[in-house]
Amino acid sequence: MRNLLKGIALFCFLAGPLAVKAQDTKFGQLGQELPTPNTYRTASGAPGHQYWQQRADYTIKVELNDQNQSVTGSETITYTNNSPDVLTYLWLQLDQNIYEPNSMSNLTRTGSLEERMSIQAMERLARENFDGGFKIQAVKERGGKALNYTINNTMMRVDLPSPLKPKQSFTFSIDWHHNINNQLTLGGRSGYEYFPTDGNYLYEMAQWFPRMAVYDDVNGWQHKQFLGSGEFALPFGDYKVSITVPADHVVAATGELQNASQVLSSTQQKRFADAAKSNKPVVIVTQEEATQAEKSKASAKKTWTYAATNVRDFAWASSRKFIWDAMNVRVAGKNILAMSYYPKEGNPLWGQYSTASVAHTLQVYSKHTIDYPYPVAISVHGPVGGMEYPMLSFNGYRPEPDGTYSDRTKYGLISVIIHEVGHNFFPMIINSDERQWTWMDEGLNTFMQYIAEQEWERNYPSRRGEPQNIVEYMKSDKSTQVPIMTNSESVLQFGNNAYGKPATALNILRETVMGRELFDYAFKEYATRWAFKHPMPADFFRTMEDASGVDLDWFWRGWFYTTDHTDMAIEGVKWYTIDSQNPEFVNAQKREQLNKAPQTLSQQRNLQDIPRTLVDANPELNDFYNSYDPLTTTAADQQRYQSFLNGLSPEQKKILDSGMNFYEVGFKNLGGLVMPLIVRMEFEDGTDEVVNIPAEIWRLNNTDITKVFVTEKPVASFTLDPFLQTADTDLSNNTFPRRLAPSRFELFKQQSQQPQNPMQRQNSSSRSNQRNSTGQ
Ligand SMILES: [Zn+2]
Known part of the structure; x- marks a missing residue:
């Protein structure tokens, strides 16, 4: 009996590791997690032969009231049903309703109070004073007959007078009015800024009109409420928008200006024409002209008319404070206007860097995704820190009043412009569902932002992209983490989860798992397949595999569906010689x-x-x-x-x-993520060799493995991940023999005043030098 038991125990021990079923390991295919392919979305990740999407064309008239900071608008929407379904109602997004005192966003915002609070925080808490939200004045059929509608928080259902059959269109109109939020006190992705020194306003206008929601083959109507994080899911269409503003305002907007001769002086028209031929920014409205315009408030009005083709949204900005410059960018033989609009408070930074950053973004992103298809790309400076719309983005970062700035401000400005202009590609054109999946636009865009930053200047201080920059997040308390595949409104540590982690994951795929050639081809293929369409996560996952021939299910599973991190260790080394x-x-x-x-x-x-x-x-x-x-x-x-x-x-x-050396190296996966092993062997004679082992080495055992290395020269040390490619959270267990890594104590004294930036320090030291040399 005893002998028999012993025999069985030995057998089980041997069979154990081999008995792990493939689908139970981290290398199981993403079967259940992904939707079943169909004729709309194929198993290869491409749109299917019966793929369809809806269309919404808009004609809008809007007037800005500079006296009381509000807009009044009227729009005509032509909605085309390309789905195989019969629709009995339509859903529209009323995002301004987030500012209603009883909005779901306001009611569900958790908060706490502290004894010391900033004035801004108090103002935010007191936002009930702001009479925000859409005041819908009319919803009418083409003939003028009123339509039934129901408002549910930030969504509005319009009941159709008769069912809308496939391939049919329905035209209706909406009149509305809404107050504009003070962006500096109430926050938001748009709003106004008041400049007390000259008494002028600068308006950045977005989510300013009732917009059609998306109806698609995955969600039906995407009418998840807008709570503040999940952004916008919108169908494509053509826009014609007439914007009436005080006559001394300059208006930037999505699309191309249709009536330049009515709104621009002949000098400005000439400069505009020069800019279209220049490969350096040409100023169309100068700082002197903008400063002059600040001094008198025109009572007359002007209407600027813009048209945009095949866009999913429309934004605009208006102020008499705007300086305006533009230059031509050539992408794939086409001319594009890169432009910037900014108040004098943005200079000298904005004049030097904004339009150059826009142009650079178009070049780099076009190379890696699709050729930029729109005629213009715009960066506007105002109160909004960073927000994207088709062809137009709002960007923050302003120098000090004395014109100096920190390096953080300089690189912050270039980075935010690359990021927001880059959003033209994800999600404005490769139009993923932002309300559901923040990572699909922010993650992919942040990855591309990193590539564009590194092409801007050598050793550009990119915040995100390098694996080592995500380590602190990856090793943070797991109860404060959720997988990337989490709905936008439930994401914890938003910036790290939806921007940093997916951007890093893609960089690791490109540099370490797939290699640049296979990755770049597949990433471009995804962009090409889904340009001007609505991709879902599965379409991205599948396309990246389908176009590269690399099985990445283990990678999506680990990085996108779990909160595991990378911590691989060298456990021990046995050395044998013959x-x-x-x-x-x-x-x-x-x-x-x-x-x-x-x-x-x-x-x-x-x-x-x-x-x-x-x-x-x-x-x-x-x-x-x-x-x-x-x-x-x-x-x-x-x-x-x-x-x-x-x-x-x-x-x-x-x-x-031969004098060969045999090393049996033990590796342990402590973090959970299975990752490639990059092993550097440093030999006793000072030379070294790096071996790259695919992650599949973990496929039969996800936690403990040994691997034999055979070398002619004796090895002095083994190092795992020597080039920091895998976001390994603990490098102290990556070497054999173990090496001591010093940590530093940070000694600091609390500073009560904001320190001077290096430009200010240099200015003040050169001033004191001058004083010394002149003896004053
Ligand atoms: Zn973004």
Whole structure:
């Protein structure tokens, strides 16, 4: 019985690791997690042969009231049903309703109070004073007959007078009015800023009109409420928008200006034409002209008309404070206007960097995704820190009033412009569902932003993209993390989860898992397949595999569906060399080891305490073994060795003579993520070699493996991930033998005042030098 049990135990031990089922491991295919492919979305990740999407075309008239900061608008929407379904109602997004005092966003915002609070925080809490939200004045059929509608928080259902069949269109109109939020106190993705020194307003207008929601093959109507994080899911269409503003305002907007001769002076028109031919920014409205316009408030009005084709939204900005510059960018043989609008408060930074950043973004993103298809790309400076719309973005970062700025401000400005202009590609054109999946636009865009930043200047201080920059997040408390595949409104650590982690994951795919060639081809294929369409996560996952031939299910599973992190360790190394059996060599080696063996403490003390042993004092106690040296090679040893050699084939002799080293290295996966092993071996002679092992090495055992390395030269040390490619959260267990890495204490004194930026420090030291040299 006992023997039998022992036999079974041994059997189980051997069978254990082999019995792991493939689908139970981290290498199981993403079967259940992804939707079943169909004729709309294929298993390859491409749109299916019956893919369809809806369309919404808009004609809008809007007037800005600069006296009381509000807009009044009227729109005509033509909605085309390309789905195979019959629709009985339509859903529209009323995002301004987030500002209603009883909006779901306001009611569900959790909060706490502290004894010390900033004025801004108090103002935010007191936002009930702002009379926000859409005031819908009319919803009418083309003939003028009122339509039934129901408002549910930030969504509005319009009941159709008769069912809308496939391929049919329905035209209706909406009149509305809404107050504009003070962006500096109430926040938001749009709003106004008031400049007390000259008494003027600058308006950044977005989510300013009732917009059609998306109806698609995955969600039906995407009418998840707008709570503040999940952005906008919108169908494509053409826009014609007439914007009436005070006559001394300059208006930036999505699309192309249709009536330049009515709104621009002849000088401005000429400069505009020059800019369209220049590969450096040309100023269309100068700082002097903008400063002049600030001084008098026009009572007359002007209407700027813009048209945009195949866009999913429309935004605009207006102020008499705007300086305006533009330049031409060539992308794939087409001319595009890169433009910037900014108040004088943005200079000198904005004049130097904004339009250059817009142009750079279009070039780099076009190379990696699709050629930028729109005629213009715009960066506007106002109160909004960073927000994207088709062809137009709002960007923050302003120098100090004295014109100096920190490096953080400079690179912050370039980065935010790259990011927001980059959003033209994700999600304005490759139009993912932002309300559901923030990572699909923010993550992919942040990845591309990193690539564009690194192409801006060598060692550009990118915040996100490098694996080592995500380590702190990856090792943060797991109760504060959720997988990337989480709905936008439930994402914790938003910036790290939806921007940093997916951007880093893509960078790791590109540099380490797939290689640049396979990755770049597949990423471009995804952009090409889904440009001007509505991709879902599965379409991205599948396309990246389909176009590259790399099985990435393990990678999506680990990085996108879990909160595991990378912590791989070298557990131990066993070193074997070939026993040549040459007695001369073997004995010499053994003698060396013997000589190196440490003396025990007792041995050391006895050398002192026992000057003579018994045998020392009594030579008659010596015999053969007192002088026998077992490590002396005898003739018999030599003979035995020779007959061993004679029995070997030439190939076997070669291996015996090679002096090869064999290392069995143990690796442990402590973090959970299975990742490639990048192993550097540093040899005793100072040279090194790097071995790249695919993540599939973990496929039979996700936690403990050993791997044998065979080298001609003896290895002095092994290092795992020497080039920081895997976001490994603990580097102290990545070397063998272990190395000590110093940590530093940070000693600091609390500073009460904001420190001067380096430009200010240099200015003040050169001023004091001047004083010293002139003796004042
Ligand atoms: Zn973004």
